[in-house]
């Protein structure tokens with residue numbers, strides 16, 4: 001519920017700034033390793049958005065797999081585990097670029 005309330009607070013703040021009457025839709029970027037379960041969050045959002053500007057808002061979820069850039073061969077790869085080596089060159093110097101985020105990427109108000 002904490003995350004859902006936080007999203008509602010941010011979205012309502014943006015909507016008020018725009019002078020909007022309601023929030024029509026939003027897209028959330030959720031990484032597999034963010035610790036957020038998309039369907040649980042979707043349900044929590046429905047609950048907290050009752051009688052707010054966000055009521056009946058369409059929530060789209062952009063789910064991201066963990067993605068790394070190899071510091072040695074500079075190629076991108078996805079991994080199941082933080083300790084997996086680069087599948088292209090076997091290096092362990094991968095730097096995570098996506099997969100643990102939890103943010104609002106788009107917000108449509110009207």
Ligand SMILES: [Zn+2]
Pocket residue numbers: 070071072073074075086087088089090091
């Ligand atoms: Zn590599």
